[in-house]
Amino acid sequence: MAAFAHDDNSVVVVIGSGAGGGTLANELCQRGVDVVVLEAGGHESIASFVNDEVAAFKQLGWLDHRTSSGSWRIAKDFPNLPAMICKTVGGSTAHWAGVSLRLREHELSARSIYGDIDGANMLDWPLSIGELAAFYDRAEEKMGVTRTHDIPGLPGNNNFKVFYNAAKQVGYRSANTGRMAINSRPRSGRAACQQLGFCMQGCKMGAKWSTLYTEIPAAQATGRLDLRESCHATRIEHDNSGKVTGVIYFDANGEEQRQLARIVCVAGNAIETPRLLLLSESSKYPDGLANSSGEVGQNYQRHTSGSVFATFDEPVHMYRGTSMAGIVTEESGHHPGRGFAGGYQLQSIGFGLALTAGFINPGGWGRSTTRAIDEYANMAGLWIVGEDMPRTSNRVTLNTNEKDQWGIPVANVHYDDHANDIAMRAHGYRQGRAMYEAIGAKNVFEAPPFPSSHNMGTCRMSERPLFGVVNKWGQSHDIANLFISDGSQFTTSGAGNPTLTIVALAIRQAEWIGLEMNRRSI
Amino acid sequence: MATRRDFLRASGTLSGVLWLSSSAISSLAPSRSWALELGVFNDLQSRTLLQLTRHIFPHDTLDDAVYAFVVKDLDTASAGDQAVAKLLSDGVTELHSGGDWLTLSTAQQFASVEKIAGGAFFEKIRSTAVVSLYNNELAFAHFGYEGSSFEKGGYLNRGFNDITWLPDPPPEASPSPELN
Numbered sequence: 001m002a003a004f005a006h007d008d009n010s011v012v013v014v015i016g017s018g019a020g021g022g023t024l025a026n027e028l029c030q031r032g033v034d035v036v037v038l039e040a041g042g043h044e045s046i047a048s049f050v051n052d053e054v055a056a057f058k059q060l061g062w063l064d065h066r067t068s069s070g071s072w073r074i075a076k077d078f079p080n081l082p083a084m085i086c087k088t089v090g091g092s093t094a095h096w097a098g099v100s101l102r103l104r105e106h107e108l109s110a111r112s113i114y115g116d117i118d119g120a121n122m123l124d125w126p127l128s129i130g131e132l133a134a135f136y137d138r139a140e141e142k143m144g145v146t147r148t149h150d151i152p153g154l155p156g157n158n159n160f161k162v163f164y165n166a167a168k169q170v171g172y173r174s175a176n177t178g179r180m181a182i183n184s185r186p187r188s189g190r191a192a193c194q195q196l197g198f199c200m201q202g203c204k205m206g207a208k209w210s211t212l213y214t215e216i217p218a219a220q221a222t223g224r225l226d227l228r229e230s231c232h233a234t235r236i237e238h239d240n241s242g243k244v245t246g247v248i249y250f251d252a253n254g255e256e257q258r259q260l261a262r263i264v265c266v267a268g269n270a271i272e273t274p275r276l277l278l279l280s281e282s283s284k285y286p287d288g289l290a291n292s293s294g295e296v297g298q299n300y301q302r303h304t305s306g307s308v309f310a311t312f313d314e315p316v317h318m319y320r321g322t323s324m325a326g327i328v329t330e331e332s333g334h335h336p337g338r339g340f341a342g343g344y345q346l347q348s349i350g351f352g353l354a355l356t357a358g359f360i361n362p363g364g365w366g367r368s369t370t371r372a373i374d375e376y377a378n379m380a381g382l383w384i385v386g387e388d389m390p391r392t393s394n395r396v397t398l399n400t401n402e403k404d405q406w407g408i409p410v411a412n413v414h415y416d417d418h419a420n421d422i423a424m425r426a427h428g429y430r431q432g433r434a435m436y437e438a439i440g441a442k443n444v445f446e447a448p449p450f451p452s453s454h455n456m457g458t459c460r461m462s463e464r465p466l467f468g469v470v471n472k473w474g475q476s477h478d479i480a481n482l483f484i485s486d487g488s489q490f491t492t493s494g495a496g497n498p499t500l501t502i503v504a505l506a507i508r509q510a511e512w513i514g515l516e517m518n519r520r521s522i
Numbered sequence: 523m524a525t526r527r528d529f530l531r532a533s534g535t536l537s538g539v540l541w542l543s544s545s546a547i548s549s550l551a552p553s554r555s556w557a558l559e560l561g562v563f564n565d566l567q568s569r570t571l572l573q574l575t576r577h578i579f580p581h582d583t584l585d586d587a588v589y590a591f592v593v594k595d596l597d598t599a600s601a602g603d604q605a606v607a608k609l610l611s612d613g614v615t616e617l618h619s620g621g622d623w624l625t626l627s628t629a630q631q632f633a634s635v636e637k638i639a640g641g642a643f644f645e646k647i648r649s650t651a652v653v654s655l656y657n658n659e660l661a662f663a664h665f666g667y668e669g670s671s672f673e674k675g676g677y678l679n680r681g682f683n684d685i686t687w688l689p690d691p692p693p694e695a696s697p698s699p700e701l702n
Contacts, residue, residue: 161690162685194678196676354657
């Protein structure tokens with residue numbers, strides 16, 4: 001493993017080690033680039049992961065102080081936990097469930113196809129399906145996505161069996177166990193899935209792809225990665241010309257450090273990434289770095305979501321096996337006749353007892369809540385995940401009234417549901433309920449959105465600098481050697497779980513950075 | 523409910539005897555009697571908080587031994603934070619301001635719980651209970667959740683797809699497990 005000097009200004013500094021940062025770091029190292037990764041979290045492992053929902057949340061979760069506001073229910077139910085993401089080496093690839101979907105043509109051209117929508121800040125991606133296809137292909141190969149590259153699908157669990165039969169009863173023909181970055185057979189030195197049922201607590205089989213035990217060790221093996229864990233970036237510095245020069249961070253001992261850099265790539269997830277740019281304001285950049293458009297932190301998207309849980313006369317044991325085990329895609333197209341733009345996916349979801357109790361009716365009490373839990377063993381579940389609208393007012397800002405453990409203003413996440421989101425969620429609830437009732441559900445429970453695991457759009461890609469923060473390579477419009485390398489880049493959210501796209505963009509970005517470094521243009 | 527409960531009134535301890543109906547839990551317990559050491563709460567406080575939690579998350583057949591975990595965690599929180607200790611102590615006192623709250627009928631108790639719902643005292647108990655009541659081995663046994671599975675080899679050979687009350691999906695939707 002490499003150890004570069006703090007004053008070595010030839011390195012690329014990557015902030016974050018998740019799907020974006022971890023992949024980017026490895027791809028750069030493979031190209032012969034020296035990389036320093038600053039990861040705010042500590043180093044867990046397959047051995048240290050725990051099959052306990054509460055303990056794993058404390059072990060892996062991003063628990064630094066945050067605030068939230070707006071009309072979304074999260075601001076009421078989980079005011080200090082707007083997002084459920086990770087602070088650990090590997091980032092939220094420790095927590096993600098493995099669903100690996102490509103964006104599709106209508107999603108990349110949302111403004112052109114949906115048209116302007118009141119109260120939404122619609123924009124087309126500056127990328128086409130054709131430009132992305134090869135990188136999706138490489139991402140799927142790297143991650144071992146089932147049902148691609150001749151990798152067989154995963155077997156469905158009981159929760160999927162209920163989901164499949166329910167879908168079939170209402171006429172959905174697409175239900176299957178989906179494209180998952182979970183090994184259905186041993187692959188790339190990693191084991192096959194044993195259906196543990198704790199995908200979101202860190203996969204103790206290592207069957208689910210995570211940068212923790214794929215990209216990061218591969219990068220270390222090149223001798224070009226200096227991974228610094230428990231190192232929290234607080235500021236990106238620049239010179240008089242405006243180019244970024246390095247990163248200030250608190251190290252594992254709480255000492256402030258400065259790492260010089262040729263290039264800085266920010267991949268801290270779509271809340272911390274804009275927070276860091278905003279915290280880096282200076283006399284030259286009074287609104288924060290890369291923010292001449294004013295769009296840093298704006299257009300925060302988290303997917304329209306909600307869950308439907310149903311109980312039956314017979315057992316389900318939804319916690320057995322993969323947490324997300326299947327998908328229905330019929331509702332994922334753009335069919336405005338339904339009363340909303342864009343589409344959504346239906347995905348089976350199973351929780352253990354603690355998360356079920358916590359999420360089925362947050363803030364609830366009394367028999368209306370407990371009667372659901374009483375039927376836990378006979379419960380099945382599905383999750384709605386759909387495109388939400390980019391809005392100028394849905395944004396991450398600095399809350400200067402509240403400070404984190406470093407004395408730095410925390411992020412506030414403001415979100416108001418758009419009418420489109422509300423209509424889509426209502427449609428999803430209706431369809432989910434109809435599915436389960438069609439096979440004899442006793443009780444159906446509509447659960448509100450969980451704290452966001454999909455966070456997107458806060459440094460979005462745009463063709464023109466006026467409308468976004470980065471170009472189609474993730475390079476900031478304002479500062480040539482500053483890149484955004486996570487879901488913050490998303491121009492619009494699409495309906496699919498974002499990880500595969502984040503990985504594909506990171507592969508693509510690494511290739512481009514490597515070429516531009518060779519050309520000495522950055 | 524009160525007739526099924528058998529509290530021993532030891533100061534600094536919350537204790538009881540497992541209900542005869544708690545068979546799922548009994549199989550995990552070394553004996554029928556149980557006791558939790560408390561550092562802060564007195565007997566009245568601990569019994570009041572336990573009964574309050576029963577109103578907030580009512581599961582008629584769930585043993586007091588499981589609800590006692592919530593009291594234990596509230597006690598631990600009180601020991602570590604004077605503001606929490608005061609919040610809970612004042613809340614209990616207020617509940618008893620009109621006489622012994624524990625002797626009221628279930629309906630009368632519930633009416634008073636509805637009045638305090640949403641307040642800081644209630645929310646402290648509710649937010650603690652939603653984790654403490656459900657994330658323990660006794661609750662797992664009661665509600666039919668099997669907890670940690672890694673050390674048992676997961677569910678691949680232990681029933682991940684064992685339900686028979688619905689037809690199996692076709693292999694193109696759900697392939698058979700690969701043989702390792």
